[in-house]
Amino acid sequence: MFYNQIGNVALGSRLRRLSEILTEDAKQIYTLYGIKLKPKWFPVFYVLSHNEGKSITEIAKFIEHSHPSVSKIVREMLAEGIVLENTDKNDGRKNIIQLTKKGQQIALQTENQYLDVNLAVDEALAQTQNNLWKAMDEFEYLLDRKSLFKRVLDQKKIREMKDVEIVPYDSKYRSDFKKLNEDWINNHFMMEEADHKALDHPKEYILDRGGYIFVALYKDIPVGVCALIKMDHPDYDFELGKMAVSDKAQGKGIGWLLGKAVIDKAKSLKAKNVYLESNTKLIPAIALYEKFGFKKVRGQPTPYERCNIHMELRF
Incomplete structure (x- = not known):
């Protein structure tokens, strides 16, 4: 069978x-029951046949269809004289959709049809090893919790992360360390004096002071950097800083891998904590730090004007 050969990737096509x-x-x-309805009208018709009347918005919410979809169906049913539209007596801004006498007559005709269809479906489901109705309930529940798009996005990230390698800083990455940070800073803020010190002299400003720099390579190309900076402060051991990921490499989990490398290094050095400074407008970055366990703290004096949030991770 064609769909079995393709596999799960054809789920949507097979359901269609x-x-x-x-x-x-x-x-x-x-046709068998002499009922002049289109199958796609059924959810709307069923709701109206069991209620005195509802607005298009109420119908759409009840049957979990889009408002434009329900509106289109209602227009088709209006043209066939199955429903009518009246202004709500209690709210002149809202129109109520109701069955006409013709629609009510059709509703009476469907009673035996519903009975027979239910029994026929029950019979078919009883002959299956896996109950399709229950399976759909379960699958829809799972998709409500996490969409198929999000699941595919996660798998894409997992696959691409396998091509990412985190390596220690080497002088050959000096220009990459500077450019990646400059591009990121200029994209969100403006370069400051403290930035130039660290980016122009990473060896003297970071490495020689007991710090470390990590570089993320995607298929051997530098696409991200992050530093573990030794702090001269009685309450803090190291600072996580100068993290930057190329726009072309976003969505591959590189920020997570860099952050993990820095934190793991701090732990191996028996550090008690890691401190960082950021800006609250960087929502994805703040979310990443929180995943690592960073908590907001009262900040220390900072040379960066763009900094408006201070965070700490305690081990």
Whole structure:
């Protein structure tokens, strides 16, 4: 079978094919019972046949369809004289959709159809090893918690992370360390004097003072950097700083890998904590730090004007 050969990647296409099969059967079933309804009208028609009337917004919410989709169906049903539209007596801004006499007559005709269809579906499900209805409930629940798009995005990140290597700083990465940081800073803020000191002289400003720099290579190309800076402060051992990831490498988990490398290094040095300075407008960065366990603290004096939040990770 074609879909079995393709596998799970064809899930949407296979469900669409199943929907087309059932829709064609539904057309024949309506004809069998002499009912002039289109299968796609069923959810709207069913709601209206069991209620005195509802607005398009209420119908859409109830059947979990989009407002434009329900609006289009209602217009088609209006044209066929199955529903009518009246202004709500209690709220002139809202229109109420109700069944016409023709629609009510159709509703009476559907009673035996619903009974027979329910029994037929029950019979088919009883003959299956896996109950499709229960499986759909479970799958929809899982997708509500985490969409298929998000799941694919996560798998993409996991796959691409395998091509990322975190290596110690080497003088050959000096220009990359500077450019990646300059690009990131200029994209969000402005370069400051303290930036120039660290980026122009990483050996003297960071390494010679007992700090470390890590470089992220994606397929051997430098795409991210981060530093563990030794602090001359009685309350803090190291600072996580100068983290920058190329725009072209976003979404590959590089920030996480760099942060983990820095934190692991601090732990190996028996550090008691790691401090950092950031800006609250950098929402993804703050979220990343919080995943590592950083907590907001009262800040120390800083040479950076852009800094408006201070965080600490205690071991």
